[in-house]
Amino acid sequence: MRRFLTTSATLDRGIGLVALVLVALGPVAFSAYWVSFILTQTFWLGIAATSMIFLSAYGGMVSLGQVGIYGVAGIVLGNVVTTGQVKGLHLGWNPWLGVVLAIVIATVVGLLLGALASRSTGIYFLMLTLTFGVLIYYFFSSVTSFSGFSGISGIQGHTPSVVGDPTNHPNRLYYIALVAALLVYLGVRYLVRTPFGLTLQGIRDDPVRMASLGYNVELHRTLAFGLSAFVASLAGVLFVWWNDHVDPTSFGLGPIIDLLIVGVIGSLYRLEGAWVGAFAFILINNYTHDVNVPVVGGSFNTVIGVIFLAIVLLSPGGLLGIWEWLNRQARELMTGAGAATLAKARPVKP
């Protein structure tokens, strides 16, 4: 049994490594469209999804507030760095200062929201964070001094010199997003092995027991939410660099549900699911966006809605869940004979 377990883990790692080498080759292996559009988008959307999956996989909290938080980061960055006639505060400060402020403010907002939501669990937490997310959208839609409905444009002209203008140098942003995605992945992997991460998983499994052992359950949940907000803010910064423009529609109810779909398509219970889901979502989006659905009518949203519904109904573990199931089936097929003899040899319990 153990031998096959390790085989399947090795297989997963092998696939991951191949994917990593492929994306590291980047512009050599892929066309310019794929690099600047599909893959870069996959990286930042995957980071945003990671912030959600980290909470759901290790904290047992499915949050729909992550999009609002990356929206806060994006709006802050847009307000701080731009100059001239654009909407917002157009402060025109140093681009790096903009990045730092965006991350710090979004993380603080995340900590505050996390503190409010930390006493709710399960479905209440989902509803509450959804409400937070939608309220953030309405807030920035109505407050014209920060953004207003039309949002802030021309952010690509105010990036740090390392990034340059992503329209002229798409490869730079591509590699920055790739490195950020890798660091986020490794960072979260490390984090969940620390005492904090283990405590968080204990709280996920049995909050009452952890509380009676003396752990501060609400504090841990709040901190986890703050950390996920930090990750989401990275996605927000990359998003506005990539998109050049940020407005409330880019973090309204539509994108909130899109991110949830990304998580569910990948897997809400495995970190790798973030990028698998993001990649699948962007591919579907890209190739069905102008399609009219036959018979029933409708557009991309009907397609993605039906896929989402099918995955939730049939495989709650998402694509990675299907992959693991296939692995198990293969394993059983291969060990079938051995398992049968074992079952025969072992006396049946009364």
Place this chain on the structure above:
Amino acid sequence: MTDYVAFVRAQADRAELVRLTLRRLPRLVVLAVAVFALVWVLFWAKDTTYGSAVSDPVDFFKVVLDSLTFAGLLFVVASGFTLIFGLMRVVNMAHGSFFLLGGLIAYYLQQDLAHGGGFGLQSSQVSTMNWVLPALIGSICLAAFGLIVQQLTLRWTQGQDLRQALITIAISVIVVDQLLAHMNAGNEQDISWPGSLDRFVSIGSIQYSLVRLFMLAAGLAIGVLLWLWLHRTRTGMVIRAGVDDRAMVSALGINIQLTFAIAFIVGSLLAGFGGVMGGSFAGLQSDVSGQWLLNSLVVVIIGGMGSLGGAAAGAVLYAFVSNFSAIYLPTTSNNCCTEYSVAFTFGLLAIVLAFRPLGLFGRPA
């Protein structure tokens, strides 16, 4: 020796006092905020849309009525949401799209009924029947639609509340997209109030819109009916028992599946009827779906999930805070309204949750 005892006692008393003060502090803060808000609205509110309540009592009274009547509409929609959650533990994320669907069905029916439709239907052209009939049919269609959704997707996923929430989200995505494709939800569609309702009546010295009063009356009537149904009929008793202990109720030989179906039908019906009223009041467009999901969520989070009284309290609080913060905050520029009223909805939510994580009338599951 006695000195020492007295000293320790005094110290303990002091510590107790500090503890009590600290415990009361949050309440005092909330009280202070409420008093400040009251004083602000009554006497202080200069540079706002209407000025302070003392200087302009007529408009103040109008804002109070506006809040109460909007609360009626909020209650109709949110009571359906809370009913479904209370019994089945299903958070119906498709509630907003049910609202939109019900409204749009009624809209097209009305267009057909009132002299074959046409743009810009005036309320004088709409007889009472031409509003009541579409409203009834729209609500009933939604009840049927809700039943189908519940039987096909929610019945066999019972007990998996997260999965059910995701299912209803998927359904709302599909429904809204289909409405965009087939029912022209991308453009605003206005259901027209009947001519008999669309006029002003005088209350004291002010003229007030009758349709707004009708919304309040509908909210009250539905609240009373729901209360009677839940507390005075057998089905209602079964539903309340099911809220408390589902397993026990079905062990007693009661068909709990039937009860679930009834609750979902009534909840969807209320969403549909809310959609008809909301569509007559403010028009229907695809983003109305998300807006009313948010409204329902805020109302039941404030009031407590699954509680009818909570939905009423939440509706009133939410309507008052959002209306008053829109009118009685200093105006930001030459335009009429303030931009920061959303922040006050947020503040209301934060204050309620800080003290009662399950909402005002919420009980742990």
